[in-house]
Amino acid sequence: MMTIYQLIVSFILFTTLIRADVGITAPTAGKTYDLSDSGEVQIQIKWTDVGSIPKNTDITKYTFSLCAGPNGNIENMATLGTVTPSEVTGSSYEATIQATMGTDGQYYIQIFAQTASGYTIHYTPRFTLKGMKGAKVAESAADTVPPVAQTMITTGAVVGVIDSRSFTVPYTKQTGIVRYAPMQTQPPTKVTMGSWTTKFPTSAVTYYSTMRKSIDQQTTVTPGWSYNVKSGVNYASVAPMPSDNGGWYDPKERMTLTTRKINLRKRGYVEGKTGA
Secondary structure, three states: OOHHHHHHHHHHEEEEEOOOOOOEOOOOOOEEEEEEOOEEEEEEEEEEEOOOOOHHEEEEEEEEEEEEEOOOOEEEEEEEEEHHHHHOOOOOOEEEHHHHHOOOOEEEEEEEEOOEEEEEEEEEEEEEEEEOOOOOOOOOOOOOOOOOOOEEEEOOOOOOOOOOEEEEEEOOOOOOOOEEEOOOOOOOOOOOOOOOOOOOOOOOOOOOOOOOOOOOOOOOOOOOOOOOOOOOOOOOOOOOOHHHHHHOOHHHOOOOOOOHHHHHHHHHHHHHHHHH
C-alpha cells in the first residue's frame, strides 16, 4: 500500500498541471448567428500560441464540440469535428453548426487538443444562436466568462493518485512539498454574525536572508467542487437613463473640504520677497 509520501512523490514526478497553452481570439463574445434561412452556419475558431507547454507541434488531434450551460455544468450539445493538425489551417478551424443541434440560446465551443502525453481543453467566449430547431435544450447561464482552461500532461508511465484524506489535514499542519487546500465554498444567502472571525487558522510568515538549495513547497492542490452553483439570466429591462436607476448625485455633496488657492498666495509671497 502506498504511503502519503509516495503518493506525493508520484504526483510530482509523473503528473504536471500547466497553464493554458493557447489563447482563443475568435469567435468574439456576444456575437449572434442566425440560422433561420440556411439551417446552418460556419463559425471561424481562431487561437494564438502563447508559448507554453504543450506546444502546437505536440498536438496529435483536435476535437471541437458545441457546448451550452453554466461553467459549473457544461453540456456537450454536439461534436463539430475531429481533425489532425494537418487539417487545421494555421491556428484556425471553420466549424459548421446545424440548426438541429439545439434550441435558441447561448453557446460556446470546446477545443480539446490531444497530445502523446496528455491533453489540453479550452473554451471560446459565449455567442448566441438564433433560428435553432433542435430538441435538445441549451441551458441558460449567467456566466460572463468562458470555463477555465485545463491542461494535463503526464511525463511518465504512471500517474499519481491523490489520497482524498490529504484534504482533511489542516493546511498549516502540512509539511510536504505538495499541500492540500480545503474546497472552495460559496457564501450563504444570509449573514447573521455581527463580528469578523477567521474560518481557518493563520500561518506564520518567514523571510529568507540567503538563497536556499531546496524549496519548502512546490504546489497546492485544491479539490474540485462537490456541488453545482445554480444561476440564471436576468431578464429585467435595462433602464434607459441613469435617472431611472437611482439618478445622479451632486459632487459637492461628497466634498468634505473646500479648495483654497494656496499656490497663488505662496507665489505672491515669494515674488514680493524677491523684489524687495
